[in-house]
Amino acid sequence: MHRNHTIRYLLAATLLLGAGCKKDFLNLDPETAINGNSFYKNETEIKQAVNGAYNILQPLGSESYWMFGEMRSDNTCFQYDNVDRGHEQWEFVDEFLVGATAECISNLWKNSYIGIGRCNDVLDNIGNVTLSDSARNQYTGETEFLRAFHYFNLVRQFGDVPLRLTTITSPSQTLSKGRAPVADVYKQIIADLTDAAGKLPAHYPSGEAGRATSGTANALLGKVYLTQKDYPNALAALRKVQAAGYSLLTSYADNFDPNKKNGPESIFEIQYLGSQTGLYSTFMYTFAPWTSGSAVTGDTKTGIAGSGSGWNIPTADLIAAYEPGDKRRDVSLALGFTDASGVFQHIPYCKKYNHGFTDVGRTNDNFPVLRYADVVLEIAEILNEQSYVGNGEAFDLLNQVRQRAGLARKTAADLPGQSAFRDAIFHERQVELAFENHRWYDLLRTGKAVDIMNAHGAREKAAKNYIPANAYAVTTNRLLLPIPQTDVNLDNLTQNPQ
Template sequence: CDILDKPPLPSISPENFFQSADDAEAGLTAAYDALQGTGLYSQDLIAVGEMPSDNCTSNNGDVASLDRISWTPTTSQVYNIWRDSYLGINRANAVIRYVPTITMDEARRKQILGEAYFLRALHYYNLVKLYGGVPLRLEPTESGEQSVIALPRATVEAVYTQIVADLTAADAAVPASNANRVTNGAVNSLLAKVYLTQRQWGAAVTAANKVISTGRYSLVTNFKGLFPAENKVSETILEVQNQGNADGNNILPDLLLPSPPATYSFPKFNIPTLFLSKENEKPTDLTSVVDTVNDRRWSRVSTTTVRVDTVLYVRRDYASFVLSSSRSRGASSNDLGPFVYKWPGAPNAFNSPDNTYILRYADVLLMYAEAANEQAGPSADVLEKLNLVRTRAGLAALTPVSPQYASKKAMRDEIDRQRRLELAFEGERWYDLLRYARHNQAEAGAHAVTALDIIQQRLNRPDANYLLFPLPQAEINNNAQLQQNPGY
């Protein structure tokens, strides 16, 4: 009866959405938009990638609990990353569920689905490496049934199987060139990362090589030119596109840089350890690995002029330092110390338009080198990829005869070091350390530093439970199907 059939007039709903090609595009756009969540590439995913690691430290709030490895189920990043990842998964799921039902251009449909598969895989990869096995949700959530809203955890293996399946599907559907969006390069770069995490060296080499062999990508000559990331196409594989307004903000600059000169002041949390007092230091701070003379990625400043072609630090005691008209050191003790300049940002609080790299070519080269070294030891192939990164940074190329890199172990350490230096503060370090620690369980002492070493140092005990985040309390309270990770 008409009287009783009242569809929701003012709202878009599964009943009236995903009817046209435009709807498919809007759904996919929303799936990309999820990457800008506070819990993901605008803040927390990067913060977690750095703060627990040996790269930085903090005394501030929840960030300090990351630094001190004292996170709990109610720590905000533990919650935000989980929530925002699932938001992204749900959006990708909506595309995957409904776009096949739309009458539209077949090629475009295929590509949209491929991009959604990639995004879903990316979120699950972020989740599985932080939380372990997570609920595997493959359909948009649209019902209040308990069987829908409370899913149990899948095994780690099942999650990885799904990730590889999604990436495989994506690889067949996305184009090689697709500005600002997912390409085969992005798919295979992520695949390489996934295989690397799983210690499947051969598969990782194959995947990374698929990216390298296209010849589409190259390192930009000037390292500083990489930042801020603004679609530097030769090295960019995938970036989060920020606008500096409601359509996408990057919060990181406001957390990493000194206060803007106006009244607004926010305590920064992401402070490199270089010059911090001993009590805050972590096992190996950056000073011990930086060639501060030659490495263009890093510049230690001791005079009144600043080399702004570098991207990292200035001295904390440097009084009249001015980076730009809008960023200068303030009087607050929070403004002391070296800081990162990979996101120069804009002074409008929390509204930076700077893009964030999800994947870039240097990362792929180093992943290739790492996997190939693990597979077959130091080889010309390994050295070639590593040297591309080294020489761009102003460091000398290593040669096959360099005796100190002749062993697999020595080469591994050098690759670790270059990953740390090249990708510092781009949200990779802690995940690398976690990966090394998980290696470590099988291959003790394989890496100079692992996440376990940091946990040992911070907690005074070798607690492997902290290799995984706890599940957020809000999830535990409202999903009786879940078991908390051990130790929490």
């Protein structure tokens, strides 16, 4: 059964809706402007606004999500460029040295709140438009899901964050009420996702694939509850996903093939369209070693050099995590490339999103956000946390994922207790979901981030002479990113201690 996924983004109007500003200082609406006074009049315009709320996921997916979800973890790093130092702050993310003035931190914060603002615009205006009950429920549920998704990312990266739930309609509303406590942010996330799950359809016609479904909302809700260690509610939400008709694909590689987008295992993906200007992806180029020329991309007309490439490079720790015979390794990464002179260069790179180009500099790869394999492993983890049962359902779920990867089943003889099974799930998630932006959040929610990242950092510094001496000094404070300094200054926010 094919589920959600492949939105046809309507950009001409929707990109103008995100700021939430209704009037200029003269209270005049220019004839060429689209704003709240001239928009939100019918279903077509509501749908355009909802599509605009989805659209902000593209720039977030192209930079922020992998940078802070994957490269900040022990899974990936960067290829050092001693000539082009244009993205030094990206290196600092990996090394736990990034500061409050870094553009990459500002981009994560800014684009997340742009997305939240677009959701608020829809939710504040949809009540004024004549819609069928099914259409109203769908558009409300979609924007509630997206708002919850943004806040879930923000609260895990920054801790307390401003909770903006209404459209800004006047300068007096520009300042927030300050940073809302983490508990309040989670309360809102859960409220949004619970309502969305009840309103969203289970699936869409093929032409509307790509939109959030009830399964999407429940999958994220289960992850939220799991993060809070609320195992009963997490299991209840994930059981609904389990019953919704998703399934593991026979081939792991098919999950990432642009010709097989949005398949039975896909719960939610960031949609990119390689054929359309402004909607294509570029992961293959960004993740290729900057010294690889066209050897990795096959694109002889796009130069791979400089600070735009060489990111999200697999670490020695990640490569070593794959068991012998694991089919996922060769789908996910390469150990190097053969250069133009025929010499093999031992510089690994991520190839999970390497499927050629649709045009010079453009690719058609989507980015997976939620996959059914993630849900399967989460249910196994929860069952074990509730009560270890040797060779019980949790083992069956773990082994579904392992056997697809060509690995032997695990039994109670291999994993004789709760702690051993917990470690096995943690390991399995690292290799199954590598390069899909789950690793950092798994480190956080399991309480392993400080120890693992300090040990990882010690190995990195021993192997690489360009890493600063003060890198990877990971403390509990440094698990949160600094609030962008501009927002600290303009919005009177307190800064996270580093």
